[in-house]
Amino acid sequence: MKATPEIAVFDTTLRDGEQAAGTRLGKRDKMTIARQLARLRVDIIEAGFPASSPEDFEAVRDIAREIEGPTICALSRAVATDIDACGKALAKAHRPRIHTGIGVSDIHIMGKFQDERYGKTLESKKDKLIAIAVDAVKRARNCASEVQFYAEDAGRSDPAYLYRMLEAVINAGAAVVNIPDTTGYTVPEQYGALIAGIRDHVPNIAKAVISVHCHDDLGLAVANSLAGVRNGARQVEGTLNGIGERAGNAAIEEVVMGLRTRQDYYGMTTGIEPKEFFRTSRMVAEMLGMPVPANKAVVGTNAFSHSSGIHVDGFLKNRQTYEIMTPEDVGLNESRVVLTARTGRAGLRSRLEKLGYELSKEEIESLYLRFITVADKKQEVLDEDLTALIHDELPQTEATIKLDYLHVYSGTAAIPTATVRLRVKGKQKEGAAIGDGPVDAVYKAICAVTGTQARLLRYDIRAITAGTEAIGEVNVHLELNGRRAMGRGASTDVIEASAKAYVDALNRL
Ligand code: KIV
Ligand code: ZN
Numbered sequence: 001m002k003a004t005p006e007i008a009v010f011d012t013t014l015r016d017g018e019q020a021a022g023t024r025l026g027k028r029d030k031m032t033i034a035r036q037l038a039r040l041r042v043d044i045i046e047a048g049f050p051a052s053s054p055e056d057f058e059a060v061r062d063i064a065r066e067i068e069g070p071t072i073c074a075l076s077r078a079v080a081t082d083i084d085a086c087g088k089a090l091a092k093a094h095r096p097r098i099h100t101g102i103g104v105s106d107i108h109i110m111g112k113f114q115d116e117r118y119g120k121t122l123e124s125k126k127d128k129l130i131a132i133a134v135d136a137v138k139r140a141r142n143c144a145s146e147v148q149f150y151a152e153d154a155g156r157s158d159p160a161y162l163y164r165m166l167e168a169v170i171n172a173g174a175a176v177v178n179i180p181d182t183t184g185y186t187v188p189e190q191y192g193a194l195i196a197g198i199r200d201h202v203p204n205i206a207k208a209v210i211s212v213h214c215h216d217d218l219g220l221a222v223a224n225s226l227a228g229v230r231n232g233a234r235q236v237e238g239t240l241n242g243i244g245e246r247a248g249n250a251a252i253e254e255v256v257m258g259l260r261t262r263q264d265y266y267g268m269t270t271g272i273e274p275k276e277f278f279r280t281s282r283m284v285a286e287m288l289g290m291p292v293p294a295n296k297a298v299v300g301t302n303a304f305s306h307s308s309g310i311h312v313d314g315f316l317k318n319r320q321t322y323e324i325m326t327p328e329d330v331g332l333n334e335s336r337v338v339l340t341a342r343t344g345r346a347g348l349r350s351r352l353e354k355l356g357y358e359l360s361k362e363e364i365e366s367l368y369l370r371f372i373t374v375a376d377k378k379q380e381v382l383d384e385d386l387t388a389l390i391h392d393e394l395p396q397t398e399a400t401i402k403l404d405y406l407h408v409y410s411g412t413a414a415i416p417t418a419t420v421r422l423r424v425k426g427k428q429k430e431g432a433a434i435g436d437g438p439v440d441a442v443y444k445a446i447c448a449v450t451g452t453q454a455r456l457l458r459y460d461i462r463a464i465t466a467g468t469e470a471i472g473e474v475n476v477h478l479e480l481n482g483r484r485a486m487g488r489g490a491s492t493d494v495i496e497a498s499a500k501a502y503v504d505a506l507n508r509l
Contacts, residue, residue: 006268007259008043008235009252010211013284014059015046015075016249017239020288023486024508028394029287030059031066036283036356038069040276042252044235046099049075050089051082057089064093073097073148078136087143098140101150101178102133104165105157126161130168137172148176148211155181155214159197166202176209176235181224184217184247192227199232211235214250216242221250226258229266240284241292241299253277253298253330261325278331283356286387289475289488291462298330338382341375348386355383357390367393377469377492384464385471392490392500399507400425401450406499410438418442420499422449439498446502454478454509456502461494474501478509485509 014033018025025033030047037045045067050057064072072093076082078100090096103112109125119125133149140147149169154162166177179198181191195212199205212228212235214221225236242251256272263269281299285292294302304327306315314321327333337351345368352359352367359367370393375381405421418441419432431449435441443456458477463470472494476487487505491497 006234007229007270008209008211009256009270009272010044010046010073010213010235010237011037011040011042011239011252012046012213012237012249013037013239013243013252014063015048016213016237016245017243017284017288018048019245020243020248020290023243023288023290025059025287027055027059027062031062032357033280033284033287034063034067035358036276036280038067039273039356040280041271041273042070043271044071044073044097046073046075046237048089049082051076051079051085057085060086060089061092064090064096068094071095071097071146073099076100076136076140078102078132080136080139083136083139083143086140090144093144095146096144097146097148097176098144099148099150099178100136100140101152102129102136103153104129104151104162105153105155107156108153130165133165134168134172137169137174141173146176147174148178149174150178150180150213152180153182154179154194155183155186155191159194159201162194163198163201166198166208167204170202170204170208174208176211177205178211178213178235178237179228179233180213181215181221182213184215184221186214186224187218187220188223188227191224192231195228195233196231209234211237212250213237215245216247216249219247221248222254222258225250225255226266229259229268241281241290241296243284243288243290251297253281257298257325257330260329274329275331279356282384282387286391289460289486298325299332303327304332338380339371339375339386340380341372343371343375343381351383351386352390355387357387359390359394363394374471374492378471379469382465388464388471388473388490391488392497399503401503401506403496403499403503404428406442406496408438408442408495410441416441418445420445420449422446422503424450438495442495442499443502446499446506450506452480452506452509454480454506457484459498461498464490472497474498476501476505478502478505480509483509 014030047060047063048056050060060074074086074089076086086098113125119128137147210233212225212233214224236255238250238252242248256270259266259268294300306312311322349364402423404423407419410416415434416438417434421430429449431445433441433444433448435444457479460475464473471490473490474497485505485508487501489497489500
């Protein structure tokens with residue numbers, strides 16, 4: 001019989017992960033990732049922050065309706081309207097949880113609650129914030145069966161105040177208390193001691209689960225999370241590939257594989273299905289336009305590659321000489337499936353399902369037509385090509401601007417010139433421009449046609465697979481009036497991919 005999992009895994013890829021600079025997941029992408037997180041068997045999915053936008057509200061609501069295994073959690077500030085929005089979004093969840101909280105460090109208290117209505121002195125503000133937190137937890141308890149409280153910036157807080165705050169919110173009904181190292185400031189011994197202090201000094205702590213939520217500003221998020229577990233935490237929070245605000249969050253695959261590989265040391269289990277890590281990692285990377293570095297622990301393409309003579313020799317004699325976990329453990333061993341122009345719709349659908357994508361009949365049809373064009377050009381279509389095509393062919397946002405036609409004239413002795421025809425809100429518009437290079441000329445032509453003042457912040461291009469006939473994927477980040485958006489385009493023609501990425505970002509803006 002399988003031992004009961006002792007550590008709950010709380011995935012916040014869809015909330016904290018999505019806060020990574022320049023990223024934004026649409027409703028459909030969020031749902032696809034949520035389904036995959038359920039296959040990964042995370043215990044809790046933090047699906048979003050419903051009060052932040054109507055789209056996020058809908059994403060949380062749809063995930064709550066559909067996903068049955070894991071608890072579905074939604075974030076709120078300690079503000080009545082946020083909590084009510086969570087309650088509404090989670091109304092149909094099988095296991096709903098509201099995650100509410102407030103800042104607890106002196107820096108947060110004095111910085112974010114300057115207004116005198118919160119009190120005139122640090123001490124009076126501290127009392128007031130406890131009262132606000134207690135009200136928030138009580139309100140949340142009326143909207144959802146489970147409430148988790150976050151003590152923001154706990155890593156830099158005064159422990160004595162943190163204990164008071166936690167005691168009060170547990171009495172108010174919080175079943176889980178999250179101790180975020182919001183700024184990634186702590187080091188493992190210190191963070192571990194903070195958790196031990198909570199375990200030993202909060203009188204009613206036995207009624208709640210302690211959760212760890214660490215950021216990676218000093219590259220210590222995973223180490224801090226594990227130190228937290230060692231000292232009494234029974235829930236770990238993190239994101240796939242460690243994506244998130246600034247330097248990111250604890251990478252959930254690293255924390256889980258750390259607990260699993262070193263079970264001799266931690267003596268803990270989780271309910272995670274690690275074979276789903278690789279697939280989930282790639283899906284998240286693709287959807288957020290944040291490729292996984294080759295040397296990334298657990299899910300990097302080189303994480304299990306042995307290259308130096310001594311290592312290869314030892315590995316071939318006994319793989320344990322240089323491997324503490326196997327690629328099979330994290331789902332990296334699946335044989336490569338190659339699709340060709342002869343692969344029919346059923347084959348395409350079945351491969352997509354294996355990759356974790358559930359598409360409608362109409363979506364499969366439009367993807368199939370695109371797939372056939374690419375397969376004709378490229379002969380062999382790999383999984384990575386397919387996922388790039390999904391994002392290119394089935395955009396998240398209702399496109400008000402569409403690329404109809406593109407012509408580029410360029411060469412070593414020519415002035416790069418581009419002509420583009422766009423459909424803007426259904427109307428055809430054409431324009432031309434010259435530029436420093438073909439991509440610059442295309443972008444200037446698009447700007448001329450749309451009249452946009454958007455500024456290009458970033459342009460990244462990569463070949464999805466090897467070979468000159470590979471699909472090129474372009475990611476661009478644009479800024480307009482303080483708003484940022486990421487756009488993506490894929491094609492075997494990199495100029496076309498560049499144009500599509502720009503148009504995609506304009507649509508998102
Ligand atoms: O890092 C943090 O403090 C957070 C909270 C909102 C949980 O993400
Ligand atoms: Zn966070």
